Each structure stands twice: as C-alpha cells, then as structure tokens.
Amino acid sequence: MPRASRGSIGLATARRVGLEGGKVVVSSRREENVKEAVTQLREEGIEASGTTCHQGKYDDRKKLMDFAKDKYGGFDSVFMCAGVNPHIGNILTVTESQFDKAFATNVKENFLFIRECLPHLEERGGGSIVTNGTAAGSDVGMAFIGADIRLYTVSKFTLAAMVYLVAVECFNRHVRVNCVIPGPIDTPFLAGGVQSDPFNKHLKVRGIKNTDPSGRIGKPSEVAAVVAFLLSEDSSYVTGENDIPMLLSEL
Numbered sequence: 001m002p003r004a005s006r007g008s009i010g011l012a013t014a015r016r017v018g019l020e021g022g023k024v025v026v027s028s029r030r031e032e033n034v035k036e037a038v039t040q041l042r043e044e045g046i047e048a049s050g051t052t053c054h055q056g057k058y059d060d061r062k063k064l065m066d067f068a069k070d071k072y073g074g075f076d077s078v079f080m081c082a083g084v085n086p087h088i089g090n091i092l093t094v095t096e097s098q099f100d101k102a103f104a105t106n107v108k109e110n111f112l113f114i115r116e117c118l119p120h121l122e123e124r125g126g127g128s129i130v131t132n133g134t135a136a137g138s139d140v141g142m143a144f145i146g147a148d149i150r151l152y153t154v155s156k157f158t159l160a161a162m163v164y165l166v167a168v169e170c171f172n173r174h175v176r177v178n179c180v181i182p183g184p185i186d187t188p189f190l191a192g193g194v195q196s197d198p199f200n201k202h203l204k205v206r207g208i209k210n211t212d213p214s215g216r217i218g219k220p221s222e223v224a225a226v227v228a229f230l231l232s233e234d235s236s237y238v239t240g241e242n243d244i245p246m247l248l249s250e251l
Contacts, residue, residue, distance in 0.1 A: 126174025
C-alpha cells in the first residue's frame with residue numbers, strides 16, 4: 001500500500017511490486033493522484049486500486065486499511081513514504097509549528113500507521129512494513145548537514161531509531177519492519193527542496209559529485225527495487241534494519 005504521488009518513490013514501488021505479481025493499493029491525499037496512478041498501473045497490466053488517505057488522520061488510515069481488506073481480503077505488506085521538510089537552514093531558527101509538522105509527518109504518523117496495521121498483518125500470519133528514511137538521517141548521510149536540511153535530518157534520525165525499536169517489538173508477531181535510506185532521488189519532493197539556494201548548491205557542487213561515485217541523482221525505480229525486496233519473502237531474514245543506504249558518502 002504505497003503512496004501514489006506522481007513521479008514518486010511510492011508509485012515506482014507500486015509498479016515494481018505489481019510487475020513482480022503483487023496486487024497493489026495506492027493512496028494519496030489527492031484523489032487525482034490516486035486516479036492517475038491506478039490508470040497508469042492498470043495500463044501496464046498491474047492489478048491496482050486505490051483510495052485517498054491523509055496519513056495524519058485516524059479515519060483515513062482506517063479507511064485505507066479497510067479498503068484493502070474489502071478489495072483483496074487483506075494485505076501482507078505496507079510501504080510508508082510520506083515525508084515533509086518544512087524548514088531550510090539553521091535548526092535553531094525552526095519555529096514550533098515547523099518542528100511539530102516535521103515530527104508529525106516523518107515520525108508520529110509512521111508510528112501510528114504501523115501500530116494500527118499490525119492486527120491486519122497478524123490476521124494474514126505476518127507481513128512486512130517498510131518506511132522511507134533518508135541518507136540525511138543516517139550515519140553516512142551526515143555530510144548532508146551542509147545541505148541546510150537539519151530539521152529534516154533530525155526527524156529522520158528519529159524515524160530510523162523508531163524502526164529498530166518497533167521491529168524488536170514486532171518480531172514475535174511475525175511482522176518485519178525495515179527502513180530504506182535513499183540519497184538524493186529525482187522526485188517532486190527533491191525538486192521542491194532544491195528551490196532553496198543552499199540546498200541546490202550543495203547537491204550540484206558537493207553533494208552529488210563528492211558523495212556518490214555515480215555523480216548523478218538516483219531514480220525512483222532504483223529505490224523501488226530495494227523496497228520490493230524488503231517487502232518480499234526474499235528478505236524474510238531481514239528486520240530492524242535502518243542502515244540500508246543508497247548513497248556512498250565521503251568519509
């Protein structure tokens with residue numbers, strides 16, 4: 001059940017899982033995103049459906065899970081990839097509302113969704129949950145501090161810690177929880193971020209050339225391949241991982 005924003009990692013993951021034979025339910029806050037994603041996926045021969053969902057609202061989260069259960073009898077895996085970066089610059093200049101927004105979306109909503117979908121996964125005998133972190137919130141991604149995305153980094157560090165602890169609690173419930181950690185990926189989210197001059201300069205001058213030997217921005221499909229692996233039985237021995245990087249950082 002990934003998110004369906006156009007050009008996103010979520011949509012790329014839905015495509016990858018669908019092409020591997022999975023049935024997918026996509027969601028987005030915007031109905032037009034859902035309709036467009038479902039149409040695209042079905043045109044590629046993928047069994048897909050979707051509904052709107054504001055991940056921060058309990059009723060919407062419940063609606064999404066009930067939708068999947070009514071449509072397919074249940075679900076075996078969940079990919080949560082919503083994220084926000086409401087502040088660029090010195091973390092000491094962050095407002096309280098910006099701080100709350102970052103932690104609500106990047107941490108709290110992931111936690112609540114995981115907790116609420118657990119009973120559904122247990123009904124199926126277990127399953128897999130993957131969250132979307134960032135190299136900015138990992139040890140190897142500390143180089144991104146120079147990118148002036150400090151609030152985002154702090155919230156993603158917190159998400160990574162939460163994933164590990166939740167995975168421990170879910171182990172005996174036969175539910176695996178992992179976090180993929182992409183570097184800069186060519187998505188609308190990144191496009192919005194690079195409108196900031198400091199962030200743009202970092203990516204073009206330092207971030208890409210010095211931290212990734214490919215010298216380029218990653219593709220959503222490349223992240224989707226990793227997420228699909230983590231959602232599948234091929235990764236049945238993997239849980240609690242929050243250090244699956246897709247970026248080689250300078251040391």
